[in-house]
Amino acid sequence: MIDKLNVPQREAVTLAPQHALVLAGAGSGKTRVLITRIAWLIQSGYASPQGLLAVTFTNKAAREMLARVSAIMPIDTRGMWIGTFHGLCNRLLRAHFRDAGLPQAFQILDTADQLAAIKRLLKANNVDDEKYPPRDVQRFINGAKEEGQRPGDVEAYDSFRRRMIEIYALYEAQCQREGVVDFPELLLRAFELLSRNEPVRTHYQRRFRHVLVDEFQDTNTLQYRWLTLLAGGGATLFAVGDDDQSIYAFRGANVGNMSDFERDYAKGTVIRLEQNYRSFGHILDAANALISHNTGRLGKNLWTEQGAGEQIRVMELATDLSEAQWLVDEVRALVADGRVRREIAVLYRSNAQSRVIEHALFSAGVAYKVYGGLRFFERQEVKHALAYLRLIANLNDDTSWMRVVNFPPRGIGARTLEQLGDQARAYDTSLSNAVARVAGKGGSNLAQFAMLIARLAQETLTLTLPEMVEHVIDQSGLAAHYTLDREGADRIENLNELVSAAAAFAAEANMTGMPAGKVVEQPQDPEAFASAQAGLEMTDGMSPLAAFLSHASLEAGDNQAQAGQDAVQLMTVHAAKGLEFDAVFITGMEEGLFPHENSVLEASGLEEERRLMYVAITRARERLYFSLAQSRMLHGQTRYAMRSRFLSEIPQEHLKWLTPRQGLSPADTEPRWKSSGYSADAFGRAATNRATPVSARSLTSGVQVGTQEFRVGQGVRHARFGDGTITSLSGSGLDAQAQIQFRDVGVKTLALGIAKLEVIQG
DNA sequence: TCCAGGCCCGTTTTT
DNA sequence: CGGGCCTGGA
Numbered sequence: 001m002i003d004k005l006n007v008p009q010r011e012a013v014t015l016a017p018q019h020a021l022v023l024a025g026a027g028s029g030k031t032r033v034l035i036t037r038i039a040w041l042i043q044s045g046y047a048s049p050q051g052l053l054a055v056t057f058t059n060k061a062a063r064e065m066l067a068r069v070s071a072i073m074p075i076d077t078r079g080m081w082i083g084t085f086h087g088l089c090n091r092l093l094r095a096h097f098r099d100a101g102l103p104q105a106f107q108i109l110d111t112a113d114q115l116a117a118i119k120r121l122l123k124a125n126n127v128d129d130e131k132y133p134p135r136d137v138q139r140f141i142n143g144a145k146e147e148g149q150r151p152g153d154v155e156a157y158d159s160f161r162r163r164m165i166e167i168y169a170l171y172e173a174q175c176q177r178e179g180v181v182d183f184p185e186l187l188l189r190a191f192e193l194l195s196r197n198e199p200v201r202t203h204y205q206r207r208f209r210h211v212l213v214d215e216f217q218d219t220n221t222l223q224y225r226w227l228t229l230l231a232g233g234g235a236t237l238f239a240v241g242d243d244d245q246s247i248y249a250f251r252g253a254n255v256g257n258m259s260d261f262e263r264d265y266a267k268g269t270v271i272r273l274e275q276n277y278r279s280f281g282h283i284l285d286a287a288n289a290l291i292s293h294n295t296g297r298l299g300k301n302l303w304t305e306q307g308a309g310e311q312i313r314v315m316e317l318a319t320d321l322s323e324a325q326w327l328v329d330e331v332r333a334l335v336a337d338g339r340v341r342r343e344i345a346v347l348y349r350s351n352a353q354s355r356v357i358e359h360a361l362f363s364a365g366v367a368y369k370v371y372g373g374l375r376f377f378e379r380q381e382v383k384h385a386l387a388y389l390r391l392i393a394n395l396n397d398d399t400s401w402m403r404v405v406n407f408p409p410r411g412i413g414a415r416t417l418e419q420l421g422d423q424a425r426a427y428d429t430s431l432s433n434a435v436a437r438v439a440g441k442g443g444s445n446l447a448q449f450a451m452l453i454a455r456l457a458q459e460t461l462t463l464t465l466p467e468m469v470e471h472v473i474d475q476s477g478l479a480a481h482y483t484l485d486r487e488g489a490d491r492i493e494n495l496n497e498l499v500s501a502a503a504a505f506a507a508e509a510n511m512t513g514m515p516a517g518k519v520v521e522q523p524q525d526p527e528a529f530a531s532a533q534a535g536l537e538m539t540d541g542m543s544p545l546a547a548f549l550s551h552a553s554l555e556a557g558d559n560q561a562q563a564g565q566d567a568v569q570l571m572t573v574h575a576a577k578g579l580e581f582d583a584v585f586i587t588g589m590e591e592g593l594f595p596h597e598n599s600v601l602e603a604s605g606l607e608e609e610r611r612l613m614y615v616a617i618t619r620a621r622e623r624l625y626f627s628l629a630q631s632r633m634l635h636g637q638t639r640y641a642m643r644s645r646f647l648s649e650i651p652q653e654h655l656k657w658l659t660p661r662q663g664l665s666p667a668d669t670e671p672r673w674k675s676s677g678y679s680a681d682a683f684g685r686a687a688t689n690r691a692t693p694v695s696a697r698s699l700t701s702g703v704q705v706g707t708q709e710f711r712v713g714q715g716v717r718h719a720r721f722g723d724g725t726i727t728s729l730s731g732s733g734l735d736a737q738a739q740i741q742f743r744d745v746g747v748k749t750l751a752l753g754i755a756k757l758e759v760i761q762g
Numbered sequence: 763t764c765c766a767g768g769c770c771c772g773t774t775t776t777t
Numbered sequence: 778c779g780g781g782c783c784t785g786g787a
Contacts, residue, residue, distance in 0.1 A: 058776065086777045110777075183777050218776095251775060350773050355779090372775090409763065554777060574774050596773055612774080635772060636778035769783085 001036060001072060005029075012271045013037045017046050017210065021258065021266035022240040025302045026287070026618035027278030027580065034214055034240050035065060038080075039073045041210055050079040051209040053230070057218055059084055059555045061578075065214070081208070085223055086183060087554055089190035093181075094542055094550075096200055100193045103179040104519075105394045105546055108553035112378065114138060114182045117399045121174050124421060127167060131160075140164045141171060145184035146220045146252040148191065178396050178430065184222070191226045205233025216241030216261070220252040224260070237265055243298050244291050247574060247612045249604070258298060276302040276618075278580050280309020283624050286654040287617040293649050294607045302618075311656035312617075312624045314647070320353075320588075320632035324360035327585060327627065331366055331568055334583055334623075341367055343582035345569040347616050349594040352634070353587060354570055361568065371571035376557030381482060381491040382498055386552055388472045392457045392517075393545055396430040405431075408481035411445045420446065452476070457517075465516040465544040466503035473499070502548055511544040519543045573616045584620035586613075589628040590641035592728040592739055600747050613646050626655075630712075634730065640702070640712045641728035703729045703736045705752040708759065710738060717758040721745045 002010055009029055012022045013036045024030035038054065041047040056062045066082050081088060090108065093100045109117060118134045118141075121127075144154050151169040156162040175181060181189060194201045211231045213219070216239040219227070231237045239261055246255040262270055276284055284302045291297070317323045331344055346357060346368075354370060361368045376382060384407055387400035406412040416438070424434035435450045456475055460468040473479050473495050482488035482495070506512050519542065542550070569581065588594055594613065599605035617624065626647065631640045647655075702711035710716075714726045716738075724742035731737050736752040750757070 084777065108777090111775090186777080248775075250773080352772075352779095406763095411763090413763085556777080572774065593773095598773065608774095633778070764787090766786090767784095770781090772778105772780095 001039060005033075005036065006275055008271050008273050008275075009033050009036075012273070013040050014044075015269070015271075017041070017236045018269060019237045019261075019265040019267070020239070020269040020271065021216075021262050022238070022271045022273060023298055023300050024240050024242055024273040025276060025300055026242065026245065026615070027276040028273035028302070029277060030240055030242075030273065031061075031064065031068070031214070033273065034212060034238075035068045035072065037238060038069050038212065042073065042075060047210050048079075049075060049077060051207060052212070053081040053088070053208040053210070054212040054214070055083065055085055055088060055227075056214040057084060059087070061214060062087065084554070085226070086186050089186040089226075090550055090554060092190045092193060092204075093186065096193055096197070099197050099200055100189050101176075102181065102189070103394065103396075105179065105543075107180045107390050107394055107397050107400070108186065108550060109175075109180050109182045109399065110378070110553050110556065111138075111183070112383075113180075113399050116402070117174065117178075117180070117182075118171060120398070120402065120421075121167070121171055124425060125167075125170060127163075132163065132167065137164065137167055137171075141168050142182070142184045143252065144168060145182075145188045146222050148188060148222045148225060150188075174398075177428070178398050179394050180397055180399065187222050187226060191222060191229065194226075194229050201229070202233065204230060205235065209235045210238065211235050212238045212240070214240055217243050217246035217255055217258055218248050218253045219257050221254055221257075224254070224257045228265075237261070239266070242300075244294070244300070244611055245577065245615050247577065247608060247615055249608050259296075262298070270298070272300045274300050274302055276304045278621055279304065279618060280306050280622060282308050282311050282654045283617060283620050286312055286624075286650045287614050289651050289654070290610060290617065290646060290649050291614045294610055295603075310623055312626060312650075312654055314589075314626045314655050314657045314659065315628075316643070316657075316659040317627065317629050318631065320356050320629045321360075323587060323627050323629040323632075324356045327357060327587065328360045328364045328366060330585070330625065331361075332364070335366075339582060341566045341568045342369075344585075345571065345576060345579070345581040345583070345619065346585045346587060347571060347573050347576050347619070348587050349573060349596060349612075350588075351572060353593075356633075357570065357587070361570075367565060367567040368570055369565075369567040371569065371575045376494070376497070376501075377552045378556050379491075379494055381478065381494055384478055385469070385473050385476070385495055385498055386549065388453070388456065388476045388478075389469065389545060390549055391432075391453050392460065392472070393543075393549060395432040395453070398424075398431045401431045404476070405446075405449055408477040410449060410477075412449065416446055461517050462515050464513055465506040465511060465548055466499050468516040468545065469502040470499045505548050505551055506544055509544070509547060511547070514544055516545040516548075517543050519546075573612050576619050577615050580619055580621055582621050583623040583625075584616070585625045585627060586616045587627050588632075589626045589644040589647055590632075590728070591644055592639070592641045593632075594644055595646070597728070597739060597749075610646065610649075637731050639728060639730040642712050642726075703732055703738075703752065705733070705736050708752075708757075710736075710752060710757075710759070715760040716740060717760050718742070718750070719756060721748060723760065724748075 002013060005013060009032070012020065012033050022033060024033065038052060041052065042049060054065060056065060062083050066077060070077050083091070093102060097104050097106065115134055115138055118137050122129050122132065122134060122137065151165050151172065154165050154168070156165055175185070194204065208230060211227060213227060227237060241258060243255050243258045246253060249255065281304055284304055288301055315326055317326055327346065334344055335341060348354060351372060358368065358370065377386070384404055387403040390397050390400040405417065420431055420434055420438045423437040424431050427434060427437070432450065435446055438446060456472055459475070460471055463471060478495065479492065482491040485491070595606055595609035599609045628643055631638050702709045710726060710729060712726055712729055715723065716726060717723050721742045722744050724740040726738050727741050728739045729736065734753040737749055738752055739747060739749050741747050
């Protein structure tokens with residue numbers, strides 16, 4: 001187990017119990033170290049399985065960890081807490097729901113549920129949703145919670161924020177009344193439970209002697225505080241991560257947690273895993289060189305024993321269409337060479353880029369698979385079925401009530417629901433409770449809906465979980481509704497799939513045969529109940545239904561297309577993190593796209609883009625391609641962009657330009673594609689029926705404004721901003737815009753029809 | 763209640 | 778350009 005490790009890996013695994021930070025580069029055996037560490041702690045007697053808590057960000061990572069720990073060690077993994085932050089917090093809150101101030105059957109709102117709840121709240125309180133768009137409110141609330149702040153903790157320095165804070169407070173009250181918690185609430189509530197309730201805190205602090213964290217660079221402020229609180233009773237924190245792969249700042253991740261952790265906990269105990277077992281030399285050296293342009297890194301340099309391998313191939317094309325066509329040909333050549341399609345990945349910075357690529361692959365009949373998109377538990381019909389189930393579990397869940405009160409349609413109109421909402425608000429109660437005040441007589445559609453829910457609850461009392469799900473799908477009218485819908489076949493199939501998912505869940509949690517509504521008795525001794533669970537799902541103290549509903553909220557399911565067949569893998573760079581492939585294409589290597597234009601205004605944004613590129617490069621084992629297009633369609637406009645600056649941050653010795661005339665200065669805008677064999681004429685026109693012939697738009701990589709012609713790479717002078725270079729152009733005539741990198745004042749986007757620019761070169 | 767058409771917007775995303 | 782969302786009319 002340990003003798004197969006390299007020196008720093010072994011050092012990390014066999015470190016005597018103390019706080020430690022493992023800086024694990026891409027492909028350096030990070031997961032292996034984490035798993036072996038757990039096994040070693042147990043085998044060497046430093047820990048019992050009950051004394052271990054390991055936390056990850058995704059369910060996939062948690063599952064993998066649990067599976068691999070069980071595989072290398074014949075120990076009982078029951079009693080060990082392995083899971084996501086949200087899963088573990090859910091577990092804590094279920095076990096101590098009273099102390100946490102929650103109803104036993106509290107429901108978890110996913111992002112979409114939360115947004116719906118906020119919209120309902122804004123409407124009910126007559127908030128101007130132009131000034132306070134639901135999405136902004138959601139971001140505000142979640143941002144505050146992720147900083148550990150309740151409404152009273154948020155600084156109100158202007159009237160706008162004061163109002164936001166009021167809305168936040170109203171939202172909290174609504175959630176509390178309905179018995180629902182959103183994702184950040186799971187963390188904050190669990191954190192507050194631990195920090196305020198001394199007996200509970202002491203219990204868990206004494207129990208968990210070793211806390212291990214994966215992907216530490218992705219933790220947010222609240223998660224960091226949660227970890228340090230949990231370990232505050234003398235437990236050791238073992239954090240594994242890579243600051244160079246921190247790419248989730250936009251959703252609250254705080255890379256600074258790594259240096260804080262080193263300073264406050266790990267002190268000198270930082271172990272670097274720098275030997276890479278994945279990629280060949282040129283690829284690694286390119287990644288190292290690129291990331292060295294970032295500041296404030298904790299610092300590490302990947303190396304390999306595998307040899308230099310091939311240089312990175314670089315291809316520059318006229319348009320996004322010719323880029324896609326070239327890609328298809330290259331993929332076919334790779335397959336003809338004997339590579340399997342599933343070992344080829346096409347990466348892009350933003351999802352919008354996938355369309356052209358998909359189109360080209362589809363036309364050429366190359367099997368491909370796109371990652372991302374709707375996931376199983378997020379599908380409309382599945383959410384509808386779950387909403388019925390949630391109402392059975394918790395009648396006060398107004399979000400679920402509103403979702404299905406008139407679905408399938410049963411003649412309950414907007415005004416009825418408005419009245420119902422008014423009554424509910426007037427009596428500070430749930431919609432369900434307010435029915436009697438609106439409906440009065442039992443014959444109304446509304447009253448019938450309330451009776452339907454009551455009936456379903458009654459009828460399913462003795463059923464097992466899958467039977468219950470099936471009964472609800474059937475009796476709610478969902479099945480009939482979708483059967484009548486001419487395009488409902490897929491939805492019916494998904495509803496059947498939901499029954500299967502319930503059966504599988506019950507089997508896994510050992511709940512088969514148990515009535516879905518029955519609460520598993522909670523033993524009095526918390527230690528006893530806490531150690532009685534198996535696997536990832538916390539199920540005791542919960543009915544099978546409640547457990548399944550938690551599962552559905554916390555694990556949205558697979559978001560990849562049908563698995564199994566051998567297909568080229570298409571995904572964003574973000575989605576590729578943690579994966580590896582024999583051959584990788586990084587597409588759209590253009591200024592404004594990668595790095596993305598919204599990121600270059602701030603140094604921190606640019607550095608995150610660079611880390612993103614670092615992640616992309618280090619996905620490749622043997623072969624890596626960069627491709628770029630001189631022009632591409634974006635938002636219905638043609639855009640011209642310079643080569644990504646990241647290409648010039650990589651030493652040219654690692655690059656092999658497939659395009660002729662390599663190493664041109666950025667200012668050189670001579671059309672290079674003409675001799676590449678992938679001219680717009682050859683590949684652009686036929687591929688699509690766009691109004692503008694591709695050849696026409698690609699032959700001038702410039703934009704005409706009045707008598708001036710602007711080109712990408714051109715030097716310009718602005719009266720106020722000084723001298724700069726055009727990095728991208730879009731639009732034409734009066735709405736033409738240019739992104740300009742000024743020497744002294746940074747990047748600006750200017751309207752060419754308005755700004756007075758003088759061309760100074762090119 | 764349903765559907766068509768207008769309108770707005772457009773990085774990355776897990777739980 | 779294309780998708781999602783909302784509104785207004787039948």
